[in-house]
Every structure is written in C-alpha cells, then in structure tokens.
Amino acid sequence: MLTPQEEKAIHMKDTSELAVVTGAFSYTGKYLTRRLLNAGTRVRTLTGHPNRAHEFGDRVEVAPLNFKNPEELVRSLRGASVLYNSYWVRFNYGESTFAAAIANSRILIQAAREAGVRRIVHLSIANPSLDSPLPYYSGKAQVEKAIADSGLSYAILRPTVIFGPEDILMNNIAWFVRRFPIFAIPGLGRYLLQPIFVEDIAELAANAGANNENLVVDAVGPEVFTFEELARQIAAAIRATPSFVHVHPGLAFRFLQLLGPILGDVILTREEIEGLMAGLLVSRQSASGQTRFTEWLAKFAATLGARYTSELTRHYR
Numbered sequence: 001m002l003t004p005q006e007e008k009a010i011h012m013k014d015t016s017e018l019a020v021v022t023g024a025f026s027y028t029g030k031y032l033t034r035r036l037l038n039a040g041t042r043v044r045t046l047t048g049h050p051n052r053a054h055e056f057g058d059r060v061e062v063a064p065l066n067f068k069n070p071e072e073l074v075r076s077l078r079g080a081s082v083l084y085n086s087y088w089v090r091f092n093y094g095e096s097t098f099a100a101a102i103a104n105s106r107i108l109i110q111a112a113r114e115a116g117v118r119r120i121v122h123l124s125i126a127n128p129s130l131d132s133p134l135p136y137y138s139g140k141a142q143v144e145k146a147i148a149d150s151g152l153s154y155a156i157l158r159p160t161v162i163f164g165p166e167d168i169l170m171n172n173i174a175w176f177v178r179r180f181p182i183f184a185i186p187g188l189g190r191y192l193l194q195p196i197f198v199e200d201i202a203e204l205a206a207n208a209g210a211n212n213e214n215l216v217v218d219a220v221g222p223e224v225f226t227f228e229e230l231a232r233q234i235a236a237a238i239r240a241t242p243s244f245v246h247v248h249p250g251l252a253f254r255f256l257q258l259l260g261p262i263l264g265d266v267i268l269t270r271e272e273i274e275g276l277m278a279g280l281l282v283s284r285q286s287a288s289g290q291t292r293f294t295e296w297l298a299k300f301a302a303t304l305g306a307r308y309t310s311e312l313t314r315h316y317r
C-alpha cells in the first residue's frame with residue numbers, strides 16, 4: 001500500500017510535462033536538464049552514452065539516440081511536448097560524418113512529428129549558410145531548414161562558442177598555454193569570438209521551450225574578443241607566460257595534426273581553423289547572454305586547462 005506522499009509523487013510524475021533532451025549527460029544538455037528538472041518538468045534523454053556518469057540519479061529517463069531505429073525514436077518521443085535537440089558532430093570521423101548527421105537530424109525531426117511533439121528547441125550555430133564552403137555551417141543550415149519545413153513549432157538558438165567547465169576550446173587553449181613556452185596563433189589572430197556561457201544558453205533554451213512562436217536567434221554573450229586577445233586573457237588569468245607567435249594557418253594545422261595522435265584526439269580540424277578565421281563566431285545581434293567570459297575566467301582560472309579535454313574520448317570511446 002502506497003503512502004499518501006508516494007501516491008502524490010506518482011500523480012505528479014504522470015501529469016507533469018515531459019521534455020526530451022538529447023545529450024542530458026553531455027555538455028549543454030546537462031545544464032538544460034538541470035533547469036528543466038528544477039522547474040518540475042520530467043526529462044527523458046536520448047543518448048549514445050547511457051552509462052556516462054551523471055548527477056541526475058533516476059530523475060532522468062534514458063532512451064537510445066539510435067537513428068537506425070526510427071520507430072524506437074518515435075516511441076521515445078511520444079508524450080513529450082518539447083524536443084530539445086543538441087545533436088550534431090564536430091567533424092567527420094569514421095562513420096560519424098556531417099552528411100550522416102544531417103540525415104540523422106532529419107530522422108529525429110520526422111520522429112518528433114510522428115510522436116506528436118509540439119515544439120523543437122534546436123541548438124544550431126551562429127552564421128550558418130546553405131552556401132558555406134564549411135560543412136559544419138552548411139550542414140547546420142540544412143538542419144535548420146528541415147526544422148522550419150517540418151510544420152512543428154520551433155526555436156532555433158545559434159550560439160558561437162559555449163564556455164563553461166566542460167567546454168573544449170577554452171579549456172584546451174588554457175591547457176596549451178600552461179604547458180608550452182610558445183602559443184601559435186593562426187594568421188593575424190584578429191578574427192572575432194563572442195562566447196556565451198553554458199548556463200545562459202541553457203536558460204535561453206528552457207525559456208524558448210515554454211513559448212509557441214517560431215524563433216531564430218543568435219545566442220551570444222556580452223563580450224567580443226579577437227582570438228589573440230582571448231588567448232592572452234586566458235594566459236594572464238592562469239598566470240602563464242608563453243610567447244605568442246603568429247604562424248601560417250596551414251602550419252598551425254600541421255602542428256595540431258601531429259600532436260593529435262599523441263593526445264588521442266582531433267584537436268582542431270582545418271575547417272574549424274578556417275571557420276575561426278572567417279569571423280563566424282561573432283554575431284551582429286545584441287547579446288542574449290549576460291555572463292561575461294572575463295568574470296567567469298577569473299573564477300575558474302585555477303582549474304581551466306589543468307587537464308586536456310578530448311572530443312574523441314567524450315564521444316567515440
């Protein structure tokens with residue numbers, strides 16, 4: 001026989017809104033999931049890493065992010081009012097390619113339609129373009145189009161670089177400046193970045209899920225840096241004193257390509273360096289996140305870059 005409290009808990013569980021979040025045990029999805037749970041929303045995650053350590057105990061239902069089984073995806077999405085989609089790949093690696101990620105995203109969107117999901121909140125990238133020569137950006141634009149054409153209500157958030165304790169780019173810049181006497185800046189280093197804090201984008205996403213109107217908006221923080229300023233800020237915060245040298249982007253890529261296997265990672269791809277240098281990580285819209293990178297950096301300087309963060313370890317092992 002259940003106690004009145006247990007009956008109440010079951011009743012609340014059944015009636016509260018259900019959200020499906022891809023990657024609740026990964027980076028941005030984790031911060032979003034925290035917010036949704038705190039707001040009383042039930043969360044089911046779709047993930048390829050159900051056994052990854054996480055903080056949510058049994059408060060998050062787990063289902064496979066398996067694009068080879070669309071019927072299973074439909075079942076996992078049934079009953080959800082919002083799908084928060086963070087799924088994407090950073091680069092082509094084995095079978096995990098941009099072309100596959102576009103096809104998989106279409107499968108996920110179609111599954112959401114079939115399951116009767118009301119709205120998709122989708123994490124894209126700032127400055128996507130169907131015409132972009134960079135497959136990350138053209139692929140993101142194709143997925144945005146698929147969402148806009150789906151007939152579902154949608155919010156598309158376009159972040160630049162998302163900083164936070166689990167971020168890869170800022171952390172690994174810090175890792176390099178901690179360990180090496182020289183920090184190589186591809187080209188002149190004047191290309192801009194406008195990072196957004198992971199808590200801020202999680203808040204934007206959670207708020208976007210609660211609305212109905214279609215929305216496409218950049219998700220960017222209040223500060224803009226050149227790449228060189230950013231690297232120098234990070235070095236100063238952790239009291240590292242490397243020499244900053246400007247190198248040909250091809251040489252920087254070659255160096256990272258040689259170091260990658262030693263670290264067991266793909267550190268940065270040629271396309272990512274090109275994207276960085278093309279000034280795509282900055283917005284023309286006003287800031288939607290409030291947290292200043294420099295203030296966050298001052299707080300986290302002691303641990304930033306203490307350990308290298310590997311994309312391959314996170315997603316392929």
Ligand SMILES: NC(=O)c1ccc[n+]([C@@H]2O[C@H](COP(=O)([O-])OP(=O)(O)OC[C@H]3O[C@@H](n4cnc5c(N)ncnc54)[C@H](OP(=O)(O)O)[C@@H]3O)[C@@H](O)[C@H]2O)c1
Nearest residue numbers: 022023026027028047048049086087088123160161162315
């Ligand atoms: N991080 C940034 O600085 C940044 C900047 C601009 C845009 N974005 C966009 O924001 C979204 C969230 O980024 P994030 O860094 O927070 O992502 P993430 O948590 O590392 O991954 C998000 C989701 O994608 C899945 N995924 C990632 N790589 C995969 C792969 N190679 N094969 C299969 N599944 C893969 C993850 O699967 P698991 O659940 O199995 O881990 C997870 O469900 C992405 O769409 C990204 O493109 C991120």
